[in-house]
Amino acid sequence: MKVSIVIVNFNAGDLICNxxxxxxxxxxxxxxxxxxxxxxxxxxxxxxxxxxxxxVNLIETGINAxxxxxxxxxxDAATGDYVLVLNPDTEITDAAIDETIAxxxxxxxxxxxxCKVLGDNHEHQPSLLRFPTLLGIFINTFIPYNLMLKLxxxxxxxxxxxxxxxxxxxxxxxxxxxxxxxxxxxxxxGMDDDFFMFCEEVEWCWRIFxxxxxxxxxxxxxxxxxxxxxxxxxxxxxTLLMTKGTLIFFQxxxxxxxxxxxxxxxxxREISRIGVGVLYKIFRAEKxxxxxxxxxxFINFSYLLQHLIGIEKKI
Numbered sequence: 001m002k003v004s005i006v007i008v009n010f011n012a013g014d015l016i017c018n019x020x021x022x023x024x025x026x027x028x029x030x031x032x033x034x035x036x037x038x039x040x041x042x043x044x045x046x047x048x049x050x051x052x053x054x055x056v057n058l059i060e061t062g063i064n065a066x067x068x069x070x071x072x073x074x075x076d077a078a079t080g081d082y083v084l085v086l087n088p089d090t091e092i093t094d095a096a097i098d099e100t101i102a103x104x105x106x107x108x109x110x111x112x113x114x115c116k117v118l119g120d121n122h123e124h125q126p127s128l129l130r131f132p133t134l135l136g137i138f139i140n141t142f143i144p145y146n147l148m149l150k151l152x153x154x155x156x157x158x159x160x161x162x163x164x165x166x167x168x169x170x171x172x173x174x175x176x177x178x179x180x181x182x183x184x185x186x187x188x189x190g191m192d193d194d195f196f197m198f199c200e201e202v203e204w205c206w207r208i209f210x211x212x213x214x215x216x217x218x219x220x221x222x223x224x225x226x227x228x229x230x231x232x233x234x235x236x237x238x239t240l241l242m243t244k245g246t247l248i249f250f251q252x253x254x255x256x257x258x259x260x261x262x263x264x265x266x267x268x269r270e271i272s273r274i275g276v277g278v279l280y281k282i283f284r285a286e287k288x289x290x291x292x293x294x295x296x297x298f299i300n301f302s303y304l305l306q307h308l309i310g311i312e313k314k315i
Contacts, residue, residue: 002031003082003101003179006074008067009046010039012088015226017045020053022092029098033057035074039064066196067175075190083185085201087176091224099221100179111184111213112205114173115221116164125225128159128217129172129202131253132246134261141269169214175201176225184208192252196315198238199245206253239296240303240315247307263308270301 005023009016020034035057038046049058059073071085082101100113117127130136136157143154159170178201188207191200205215243266251259277294306312 001033001080002029003033003084003097004074004078004080005032005034005084005086005097006071006078007034007036007086007088008039008070008074009036009041009049009088010064010070011041011043012045013043014045014048016088017048017052019086019088019090019092020049020056022090023086023097024053026092026095027097028095029101032097033078033080035059035077037061037070037074039066039070065193066200068191068195068197068200069193071200072190072193075185078182081182083180083182085175085178085180087225089226090176091226093222093224096177096221096223097179100218103218103221104179104181107214107216109214110216111180111208111211112173112215113179114170114215114217115177115223116217116219117174117176117223117225120224120226124164125227126159127174127176128162128170129174130157130159131171131202131206132249132262133157134258134265137262137265137269141265141272165219167216167218167220170217171209171215172202172205173215173217177223180208184211184213187211192248194248194252195245196241197245198242199249202245203249203252206249236296236299237315239300243300243303244307244315260308263304267301267304267308270297270304273297274301 007016007019016036020036023034034053034055036049036059038058038060040061040063046058046060049056057077059077061070061073075083082104084097084100096115100115104110104113114127117125119125139154139157143151162168188204188211191204195203209215246266247259247263250262274294274297277297303312303315
């Protein structure tokens with residue numbers, strides 16, 4: 001088997017069926033398998049997959065243990081030389097899977113390969129990330145985003161000015177499309193189940209990076225990402241899961257002391273955001289938007305404080 005395409009589904013509705021149909025339409029290589037791991041969906045997506053795509057290896061876990069755990073179930077069932085992590089709300093275009101496989105066959109130094117990601121408006125979606133650092137949090141707290149973009153000395157903390165038309169090595173490619181050789185998974189292990197959703201691919205790329213393998217971005221291959229799948233209804237919970245994922249990343253990669261320092265910096269960041277949000281709410285007309293901004297900061301601040309003193313509640 002050349003490639004195993006692993007898709008984790010949770011109430012993705014028609015999107016996952018469109019995703020599977022695009023794989024079948026746009027993938028020329030015959031030696032592939034599609035593995036869908038369903039994390040206890042309550043919609044009709046499982047029934048639709050069974051009816052429309054009987055050849056798909058559908059694994060029903062009966063529990064929603066998260067994106068990382070779901071992918072690991074798929075990895076265990078995979079038989080391909082490569083494993084493609086693919087979101088259910090994506091659409092394959094222009095034989096993207098075939099092209100990335102061909103590239104990997106000729107570049108053994110690459111441990112994970114990502115591609116260009118476009119939204120439904122055909123504009124670039126952010127698909128490249130930096131590894132979180134204490135200095136990065138500090139800069140994010142004290143330097144306004146627009147000013148940060150103007151300071152070339154801070155480019156190493158973000159990818160907002162990167163040339164998205166050039167193939168290059170990066171730190172993290174997001175998990176909506178991520179091709180990884182099986183031998184790399186056997187060396188570093190799968191995703192860490194401690195991450196429910198968000199930041200799991202960051203920590204995974206970190207482990208791959210530590211082996212000396214490259215994390216590479218290839219703009220010649222393009223997918224559509226509609227961002228309406230498993231995480232579309234998380235709202236404020238998404239913010240908390242991202243915060244929790246960042247703290248877990250620091251704990252696992254840099255130890256407890258650095259994780260506590262990150263926690264403190266993030267608390268201070270939220271305090272500053274609350275202060276700015278209050279001023280905006282007083283002096284700006286967009287009251288509803290500022291209310292949501294303040295609510296998100298308050299929720300995040302509360303979680304970070306609870307996490308710091310050890311009374312963290314389940315998200």
